[in-house]
Amino acid sequence: MLGIVVVAGCDASSVPATPAITPGTSAAPRQVNVILKDYLFLPGIVDLVPGETITLNVVNGGLDVHELVLGPLAVQEAWEAAEAPAANPPPGATPVVSVPPGLEGLRVVVSSGATRTVTYTVPSDIAEPLLLGCHISDHWERGMAGAIRLVGPGGVPPSTRTQSP
Ligand SMILES: [Cu+2]
Numbered sequence: 001m002l003g004i005v006v007v008a009g010c011d012a013s014s015v016p017a018t019p020a021i022t023p024g025t026s027a028a029p030r031q032v033n034v035i036l037k038d039y040l041f042l043p044g045i046v047d048l049v050p051g052e053t054i055t056l057n058v059v060n061g062g063l064d065v066h067e068l069v070l071g072p073l074a075v076q077e078a079w080e081a082a083e084a085p086a087a088n089p090p091p092g093a094t095p096v097v098s099v100p101p102g103l104e105g106l107r108v109v110v111s112s113g114a115t116r117t118v119t120y121t122v123p124s125d126i127a128e129p130l131l132l133g134c135h136i137s138d139h140w141e142r143g144m145a146g147a148i149r150l151v152g153p154g155g156v157p158p159s160t161r162t163q164s165p
Pocket residue numbers: 039065066067134135136139144
């Protein structure tokens with residue numbers, strides 16, 4: 001007898017409630033793990049508390065070199081444009097690319113099988129949604145993107161966001 005397995009699609013509404021979060025501090029950063037695969041981020045939605053400091057462990061579990069760029073859409077678009085000329089490079093070191101000042105965001109490039117760890121302080125006043133993206137070769141086009149979900153202490157999405165005037 002043949003069996004057919006149907007795997008349900010994954011969308012944002014199926015993401016389980018975030019576990020309780022104790023925000024990290026500069027003295028005691030919170031550990032956050034993100035896995036880079038061919039060609040997606042795991043988890044696809046990363047919960048962060050505005051103002052907290054995290055130790056971000058970026059693990060490349062894929063076969064290709066990947067990067068994690070954390071920033072709003074303008075930052076993602078800047079890296080996408082900057083890295084376009086370096087798409088599909090010959091084997092060897094990744095060509096050096098750069099973006100205009102102010103559009104750097106956080107960028108961590110990780111080779112296959114490697115892990116890089118950085119300390120990152122989440123801005124306390126975030127005006128635009130923060131995204132995750134990989135702009136190496138055609139990975140962004142392939143959908144290698146993720147999102148940051150801002151949550152309050154305890155992991156509860158704030159019901160109301162206070163905006164500074
Ligand atoms: Cu990639």
